[in-house]
Amino acid sequence: MEFIKAENVRFSYDEPDEEQPDKPVHEVLKGIDLSIERGEFVALLGHNGSGKSTMAKMFNAMLTPTSGKVLVDGMDTADETHTFDIRRQVGMVQQNPDNQLVASIVEEDVAFGPENLGIAPAEIRRRVDEALKVVDMYEYRTHAPYKLSGGQKQRIAIAGILAMETACIVLDEPTAMLDPRGRAEVMDTIQKLNREKGITIILITHYMDEAVQAGRVIVMDSGTILTQGTPRDVFAQVELLKTHKLDVPQATELAFRLHSAGCGLPNCVLTIPECVDALELLLTKKGAAQ
Amino acid sequence: MTPILETQELCYTYGVETPFEKKAVQNVSIKIEQGDFIGVIGHTGSGKSTLIQMLNGLIRPTSGKVLLAGKDIWEEPKKIRAVRFRVGMVFQYPEDQLFEETVLKDIQFGPRNMKLTENEIEQRARDAAKFVGLPDELLDKSPFELSGGEKRRVAIAGVIAMDPDVLILDEPTAGLDPAGRDVLLSEIVSYHKIRGNTVLLVSHSMEDVARVADRVLVMNASHMQMFDHTAEVFAHDKELESIGLQVPQVTKIMAELKSRGYPVETCLTVEQAVAQLLPLIKKGGDRV
Amino acid sequence: MTRDIALGQYFPGKSPVHRLDPRVKLVLTIAFIVYIFVANNFWGLGFLALVTLGIMVVSSVPVKMYFKSMKGILFIVLFTSVLNLFYGSGKVLVQIGFMQITDDGIRNAIFIAVRIVCLILFSSILTFTTSPTELTDAMERLMSPLKVLHVKVHEISMMMTIALRFVPTLLEETDKIMAAQKARGADMESGGLMQRIKSLIPVLIPLFVSSFRRAYELAMAMECRCYHGGEGRTKMKVLHMEAMDYAVLVFGGAVLVVILLLNHFVPAVI
Numbered sequence: 001m002e003f004i005k006a007e008n009v010r011f012s013y014d015e016p017d018e019e020q021p022d023k024p025v026h027e028v029l030k031g032i033d034l035s036i037e038r039g040e041f042v043a044l045l046g047h048n049g050s051g052k053s054t055m056a057k058m059f060n061a062m063l064t065p066t067s068g069k070v071l072v073d074g075m076d077t078a079d080e081t082h083t084f085d086i087r088r089q090v091g092m093v094q095q096n097p098d099n100q101l102v103a104s105i106v107e108e109d110v111a112f113g114p115e116n117l118g119i120a121p122a123e124i125r126r127r128v129d130e131a132l133k134v135v136d137m138y139e140y141r142t143h144a145p146y147k148l149s150g151g152q153k154q155r156i157a158i159a160g161i162l163a164m165e166t167a168c169i170v171l172d173e174p175t176a177m178l179d180p181r182g183r184a185e186v187m188d189t190i191q192k193l194n195r196e197k198g199i200t201i202i203l204i205t206h207y208m209d210e211a212v213q214a215g216r217v218i219v220m221d222s223g224t225i226l227t228q229g230t231p232r233d234v235f236a237q238v239e240l241l242k243t244h245k246l247d248v249p250q251a252t253e254l255a256f257r258l259h260s261a262g263c264g265l266p267n268c269v270l271t272i273p274e275c276v277d278a279l280e281l282l283l284t285k286k287g288a289a290q
Numbered sequence: 291m292t293p294i295l296e297t298q299e300l301c302y303t304y305g306v307e308t309p310f311e312k313k314a315v316q317n318v319s320i321k322i323e324q325g326d327f328i329g330v331i332g333h334t335g336s337g338k339s340t341l342i343q344m345l346n347g348l349i350r351p352t353s354g355k356v357l358l359a360g361k362d363i364w365e366e367p368k369k370i371r372a373v374r375f376r377v378g379m380v381f382q383y384p385e386d387q388l389f390e391e392t393v394l395k396d397i398q399f400g401p402r403n404m405k406l407t408e409n410e411i412e413q414r415a416r417d418a419a420k421f422v423g424l425p426d427e428l429l430d431k432s433p434f435e436l437s438g439g440e441k442r443r444v445a446i447a448g449v450i451a452m453d454p455d456v457l458i459l460d461e462p463t464a465g466l467d468p469a470g471r472d473v474l475l476s477e478i479v480s481y482h483k484i485r486g487n488t489v490l491l492v493s494h495s496m497e498d499v500a501r502v503a504d505r506v507l508v509m510n511a512s513h514m515q516m517f518d519h520t521a522e523v524f525a526h527d528k529e530l531e532s533i534g535l536q537v538p539q540v541t542k543i544m545a546e547l548k549s550r551g552y553p554v555e556t557c558l559t560v561e562q563a564v565a566q567l568l569p570l571i572k573k574g575g576d577r578v
Numbered sequence: 579m580t581r582d583i584a585l586g587q588y589f590p591g592k593s594p595v596h597r598l599d600p601r602v603k604l605v606l607t608i609a610f611i612v613y614i615f616v617a618n619n620f621w622g623l624g625f626l627a628l629v630t631l632g633i634m635v636v637s638s639v640p641v642k643m644y645f646k647s648m649k650g651i652l653f654i655v656l657f658t659s660v661l662n663l664f665y666g667s668g669k670v671l672v673q674i675g676f677m678q679i680t681d682d683g684i685r686n687a688i689f690i691a692v693r694i695v696c697l698i699l700f701s702s703i704l705t706f707t708t709s710p711t712e713l714t715d716a717m718e719r720l721m722s723p724l725k726v727l728h729v730k731v732h733e734i735s736m737m738m739t740i741a742l743r744f745v746p747t748l749l750e751e752t753d754k755i756m757a758a759q760k761a762r763g764a765d766m767e768s769g770g771l772m773q774r775i776k777s778l779i780p781v782l783i784p785l786f787v788s789s790f791r792r793a794y795e796l797a798m799a800m801e802c803r804c805y806h807g808g809e810g811r812t813k814m815k816v817l818h819m820e821a822m823d824y825a826v827l828v829f830g831g832a833v834l835v836v837i838l839l840l841n842h843f844v845p846a847v848i
Contacts, residue, residue: 047467047468087804098792100796102740102800104739105710112800112803112805116806119812121816144588146746177465181534250538254540254560258567279567381761386784386787387780387784
């Protein structure tokens with residue numbers, strides 16, 4: 001079932017100049033069409049300034065299109081009477097883990113969302129405990145967030161959204177400020193939410209190795225959708241990605257270069273074991289042919 | 291030749307003689323030669339931040355010595371500021387430190403503190419801006435109007451402008467997108483080549499370290515785990531993994547092929563791997 | 579380092595003091611601060627000090643934490659008591675130039691020192707055993723009658739929650755920016771007062787800039803989490819008074835009676 005639908009979304013931060021109506025307005029989004037199903041894991045990929053973060057804010061009515069439409073579960077984000085209901089459905093986690101935690105105690109921060117929804121105290125308690133268990137931070141429930149690592153803080157931010165029981169979580173570069181360990185923790189948590197809880201995930205990132213974990217990758221560049229599809233289909237287009245300031249995993253790049261040099265290698269491998277196996281197959285086959 | 295930077299049995303303990311005592315760095319002895327490009331890797335909390343802050347005198351060691359060109363930097367504590375001019379330090383997210391009205395003035399802050407002549411201050415700031423690829427028209431703007439990547443460059447230029455003998459960069463590419471990261475990294479490499487000074491690059495990205503560093507210092511649990519040529523360090527993929535560090539993907543792939551009996555050597559970049567694999571594939575992969 | 583400031587730190591626990599209704603704790607803390615100034619002789623003050631020590635023991639917060647909270651204040655304690663040494667009439671004990679120390683002065687100095695120490699310890703008990711959210715919650719509830727006067731009670735308490743949450747973050751950031759500017763040769767340790775103030779500009783401006791960014795991002799995060807003011811908001815931790823809480827209130831009243839009696843029957847010091 002279609003959960004989020006964007007129709008020809010255009011957006012500009014500037015107001016059109018009334019005195020100079022001909023002066024072109026800088027558009028951040030230039031007619032985006034996309035739809036996201038319930039339970040999907042979508043990665044929105046693009047370099048800084050590609051419009052991906054602006055697009056992310058469209059999904060929970062933090063921004064509304066200058067023209068075009070975004071529908072969340074059938075509700076138009078431009079209709080202010082729906083704003084609250086939309087944010088109950090679509091939660092958001094931001095880049096800087098320090099700037100999205102409100103309370104000085106972990107469990108009280110996680111309770112912030114449900115408290116805003118006016119849920120009964122006992123039910124909030126249950127949700128908070130459960131959410132903290134899902135992100136594996138239950139034992140830290142009485143700690144002060146500022147003493148925790150970036151990855152842990154980010155998981156608390158995720159728990160804060162989980163406790164609101166939203167159907168979808170939008171994560172806007174959640175790992176950009178984390179070290180490799182923190183990144184892995186957050187990515188594992190996201191995977192778990194999608195697989196075990198069936199939560200729709202929209203992950204905004206510029207890390208290819210994270211996008212590879214999604215079910216669908218949408219590549220954005222200068223406010224348009226450049227290409228989309230399964231990670232395998234998208235990362236096969238190594239040259240296209242590179243010309244749009246993006247990167248591919250080294251395993252993919254190695255296979256691609258060898259493929260281009262005329263070796264009989266599949267043109268898209270995503271992981272290290274895949275690459276090693278493909279290379280071995282090639283080397284032994286050639287060896288056998290001799 | 292005297293190493294430009296040397297540490298002898300360097301130790302640092304936080305909160306000595308309090309219940310919160312924590313050993314951050316223990317017995318680190320290294321020699322860094324003039325002109326080296328060194329990668330520093332290790333987990334958050336491995337002690338690498340404390341270590342680099344001792345190298346420019348921001349943190350005073352609990353015991354042990356830091357020698358800059360053979361001279362103990364704490365011999366005259368009053369002159370520690372002079373050490374900071376010679377060992378430049380770019381912190382993580384350095385754009386958070388910008389404060390002047392214009393980009394140029396901000397870059398001049400360091401040289402001005404050095405009490406250079408007005409001409410020299412101007413010259414050094416403009417040179418530094420060039421090294422990091424800041425166009426002239428940005429120099430009179432307010433630093434707060436710039437994009438994230440541009441701000442980062444201004445902050446790095448502010449340290450380069452002091453013309454340090456040793457430049458330490460803590461995660462200079464954190465938070466940048468792949469294109470921004472590549473450009474900044476190549477600017478640092480070319481700065482190193484042209485100036486011929488010593489660079490220490492702290493990074494979580496093994497790919498970046500493998501690409502640019504001559505030698506790699508590995509910190510683990512407040513100790514120095516390894517300090518060797520880049521290829522040597524990354525050849526120890528199992529040891530690195532055991533302390534929770536990765537090796538670059540391409541290094542891992544080649545190591546895996548090697549362990550399956552193919553005649554390949556440790557690779558640090560995709561280019562190296564292609565160069566090794568192509569002839570091998572062309573003539574057929576005879577296992578050794 | 580700035581990070582070591584213990585004042586305003588919460589120590590999670592399950593002691594009877596922790597479990598008290600934060601409203602009771604808040605009211606009693608304010609009451610005790612008043613008591614400290616009501617007590618006008620050593621007997622009353624000694625009695626209060628004893629009560630404070632008793633509560634400290636029951637709170638099961640490590641004693642070293644209380645010492646730590648005293649550390650930052652020590653200077654003020656010494657300063658004011660030294661100042662008091664030279665006041666007051668009575669038998670002159672020491673004569674230094676035109677200044678003299680009298681037995682009254684010594685008594686005053688000790689009295690003031692004990693007062694301040696009690697004050698700090700008692701407020702530390704409150705902050706150590708009460709989470710910031712509980713505290714602001716209690717404030718919101720206690721002030722709620724003011725809503726009639728159109729005082730934005732919820733907003734005030736939310737502001738306090740956020741302020742408390744960001745104090746450690748901003749202290750850490752200050753450390754970081756200071757280190758970065760020192761690395762560029764900023765000199766913050768020497769020079770006269772004007773020069774020192776000037777040398778803070780490179781720290782303060784970045785701090786302001788980042789605080790604004792943080793405020794903006796936090797506001798956005800709060801909106802994303804459906805924050806829409808106090809209307810229709812519930813709380814995970816509901817405050818309700820139990821027998822213990824009433825008992826403690828009665829105890830607080832009894833302490834006042836004792837202080838007043840001691841004031842009345844024992845001659846005042848000042």
